[in-house]
Amino acid sequence: MSRRSRRQSFRVDRPSARLLVVSAVLLDLLFVVGAVAAWPIYRAPAFVMVVAIALASAHVIAWAGVRWRLSGWWLALLTFGVYVVLGLPVVAPAMLTGGGDQALRGLVGVITAPVTGWKDLLTLDLPLGTYQTTLAPVFLIWLSVPVAALSLAWRARRLWVLAPLLGLLLPIFGVLFGAAALSDPLAWGPLMIPGPIEMAVGAAAVLLALAYVVWRTLDDRRRSLRAAEAATGIRTTGRSGSAVAGRIAISAAMVTIAVAAGAIAAPLAVAGQPRDVLRERIDPRLEIQAQLSPLAQYRSFFADDRYDEVLFSIATDADRVRLATLSYYDGRLARVLDPSVDGSDQTTAFVRVPSSLPAPGGTVPATADVTIAAYDDVWMPTVGSLTGIQFRGESSSALADGFFYSPSAQTGVVLGGTALTTGLGYRQEAAVPTSLPAVADLVPGRTSPQLLPATVPESLTDWIRAQEAPGGGEGLALLIERLRARGFLSHALSIDAERPPLWRAELGDYTFEPSRAGHSTDRIDAMFTALLQRETDVGGEDDALLVAAVGDDEQFSVAAAMIADQLGFAVRIVLGARLTGDELPRCEDGGCRGGDVSAWIEVQDASGVWVPVDVTPQHENAMSPDVLEVRDPEVPTEVHPEGAEQVLPGDADPADNGERSDDPLPESVDWAAIWAGARIGAITLSALLLVTGPFLLVLLLKAVRRRSRRSAPDPVGRVTGGWDEYVDAAVDSGLPAPGTRTRQEVADLHGAGDHGSRATLLATWADRSVFDAEPTTSADSDRFWETVEAERSRLLAERGWWARLRARLSLRSLTRRTRT
Structure with a gap:
């Protein structure tokens, strides 16, 4: 067959204008419904623009396939080429105009979006806005799916039935990558309809797909009858107008009844069932749980090599900078995450931060400019509640990808092999409380403690009863004040008298007392046992004579948290540094040294606001000698070496170690670099x-x-x-x-x-x-x-x-x- 004859036969098989227009209208409505389903993921005007450009491009590509009879492979190559060429200017125009490095990173993000784009969609908190290249998957899906669906609808003789099925993938995308929570229920008299928006979107998508199938079936039947009439000359008898109207009425009634029945039955069928989405399957908690407890490393900041070393500099109007929030205690360690809770607990979830986060109520905006010096931990210095963050420097893109934040704990971390380095800077947008109530005015939100009884020493509850303090915030303020006044500050188990550590020299007229590290239940029990024994020996209420508990913020923050929990308060421990005040250590001129790091507790009022409470013990009143002197036993102990048995020591508890060895750890293989290379190769x-x-x-x-x-x-x-x-x-x-x-x-x-x-x-x-x-x-x-x-x-x-x-x-x- 000559090329001319093939062209003529193609013109005969070319779809009619009616088929092109009606198919495009019905499928476009289905594509728009899919965009409505995906809107809550982004909630940005740029999303509408990306969808519009993708659909317009898809129509041009599909029409080119019809006009020049392109094969499926050529359509796929043409679609991918349009995606690559238009991807960066459409989904991330700011990166295109931000310089060569930004444009290159944006282009790489667009090209790799088909493989790695799902990670950004699932690990960032909603709404995503226009963060980096997170709109690239939208552009790709709303370009490729309509090209395939329109090509099948316009060109396939039998496989056109797949076109509406492909269109249904777009609403499914909005469901799978959306939030786990449904829209607010709709009350209609005694009937309560949960998720009315999701239900409307699903019903509209199914009805549009069904409408296209019905219309296309009728259209094919009509064209077949006309072809038969033209071939045989025999006219077929059509249905009367009343018969057609009756069939339409019956069909509409059946569809209406089915939709109404589904709207009524679906809430009853899924009542109490969780909504499973892909977002719930991604959680960086495994990397966070692998980190050591920040509180267990507290004393490392008071070593001579870190005590006077500036960790980071911060310029802000806030009064405190937070490193980590520890909300869970298991009797051995205070932790950021509760290991007994699975990853579906969204109240403790760490998520990647999109362009912005909403500010809590009762707050005012604030900013913080942070520059990292010698600080290299994963816990990010932040102030208040984070609402936005912009990294500076060459590794800004990598840091943005590895930054995770917990809005409930107000804690940020850098994960995924990304590390904080000297000279790194970032600007944080924050929201800080307008005003905070006094500790004595706080009202507990519970009537019973939440800590397990096994984790709270009996000596602590005995000491609380011995103080005869009132309940509520007034009692909490009194107990914390007495605990600090009867405690004594010490950061070490032993020191060199000839070369005292820097922290000892800075305290001035100070009498050293040994204090072992750790904050286990046994360590806290030793503190309150000493306090009770001193009260028994001395009596009275003179705090200067009742000093008996030795430790620092590591132990006293845990002890104060236990006291607040016993009084019915929700409480958490915070590791960070103070920026204002003269009574306790603080960062001078915004430069936070190792010796400025401290720990305190935050107590939640019944209104929901968190109030910081300092717990650092005093160091002016030394412990009385009669408490420290230990007399030798008056009756000597008889020793029988030949009958002695060797008793091996128990397993060491890393949380209760005193002095840490200064010997360097043995060198190991840098698995991080190997893993990074393997991941890039994969x-x-x-x-x-x-x-x-x-x-x-x-x-x-x-x-x-x-x-x-x-x-x-x-x-x-x-x-x-x-x-x-x-x-x-x-x-x-x-x-x-x-x-x-x-x-x-x-x-x-x-x-x-x-x-x-x-x-x-x-x-x-x-x-x-x-x-x-x-x-x-x-x-x-x-x-x-x-x-x-x-x-x-x-x-x-x-x-x-x-x-x-x-x-x-x-x-x-x-x-x-x-x-x-």
Whole structure:
């Protein structure tokens, strides 16, 4: 068939304007419903613009496929090319104009979005806004899915039924990557409808898909009847207007009843069931749980090499800077996360921060400019409640990707191998409380303690009863005040008297007392046992004579938290530094040294506000000598060496270690660098497989098909398989498909000149092998396949490089039997 005749037949098969317009309108409505379902993920005007540009581009690409009859592979390549070219200016125009480095990172983010974009969608807190390239998956999905759906609707004769099914993927995207919480329920008299927006979106999507299927079925039937009338001259009798109206009314009533029944039954069916979305499956809590307790490392800041070293500098109007919030205590360690709670607990979830977070009520905006010096931990210095953050420097993009924040705990961390380095800076937007109530005015929100009884020493509850303090905030203020006044500050188990540590020298007239590290229940029990014993020995209420508990913020913060819990307050421990005040250590001129790090507790009032309470013990009143002197036993103990048995020490508790060894740890393999390289290689390989995998799959399928045909057990089967191989090669090269034609008709259709004689020879040979009485031999089948391979090579040799590649990757031969 000549090229002109093929064009003419194509014009006959070209879809009508009515089919193009109606199909596009119905499917576009389905695409828009999908955009409505995904709107809560972003809630930004840029999302609307990205969807509009993607849909417009999809219509142009699909129409180009119809106009020039492009194959599926060319449509896929054209779609991916449009995505790459328009991706960065559409989804992240700010990165395009932000300089070469920003533009390059944005382009990489757009290209890798099909592989890694889901991570940004699931680990960032909603709404995402226009954060970096998080809109790239939207542009890709609202471009590729409509191209495929419109191409099927406009060009496929039977597979058009897949078009609305592809359109339903867009609302599903909004559900899977959306929030776990439904929209506010809708009350209609005694009927309560949960998630009315989600229900409306789902119903609209299903009804639109159904409407398209019904319309297309009726349209195909109408065109078939017209074709039959044109071929036979026999007119069909249509239904009367009343019959059509009746059918429409019945159908509409059935759909209305089904939707109404679903709206009523669905809430009852899913009542009490959680809404499972992909967002709930991603949680960085595993990396956070692998970190040591920040409070267990408290005394490391008071070593001489860190005590006077500036960790970071901060410029802000806030009065405190927070490093970590520890809300859980298990009797051994105070922790940021409760290891007994699974990752579905959203109240303790750490999420990536989008462009901004909402400010809590009763707050005013504040800013903090932070510059990292010698601080290298994962816990980020922050103030107040974070509402936004902008990193500065070469590694700003990597830090933004690795930064996670817990709004409930007001704690930020840097994970994923990203580290804080000297010179790193960032600007934090925050919200700080307008005013805070006094501790004595606080009202507890509970009536019973929350800590497990096994984690609270009996000596602490005995000491609380011995103070005869009132309840509520007044009692909390009194008990914390007495605890601090009767405690004594010490940061070490022992010191060198000739070369005292820097913290000892800065305290001035100070009498050293040994204090072991750790904040386990046993350590807290020792403190309150000493306090009770001192009260028994001395009596009275003179705090200067009742000093007996030795420790620092590590122990006293845990002790104060236990006291607040016993009084019914929600409480948490905070590790950070003070920026104002003269009575306790604070950061001078915004430079926070190791010796400025402290710990305090935050107590929650019944109104929900958290109030900081300092717990650092005093150091002016030394412990009385009569408490420290220990007399030797008056009755000597008789020792029998020959009967002594060796008793091995118990397992060491890392939380109760006193002095830590200064010996360097043995060097180990840098698995972080190896893992980073392996991850980059895996991402690169995945991207290559994503791009080349479909092409390799087509080549593999054709090779397997050819091998099975050539190795058929029967010589006749090998000959007929060789004919099928020739026909497939001709179809992939652009020649017409055989349809219902015989072999000789196909040879005449494909043949011209000498080539036609070879095609006729193959057709005659194949017919003879099937119908001739003389059996076909294996030698005949081998010669037949040699002729087939020569004809395949000729068909490819007559074309250019691109045409040969397109023929090898063509899907026409794989789908021609389905079309037939």
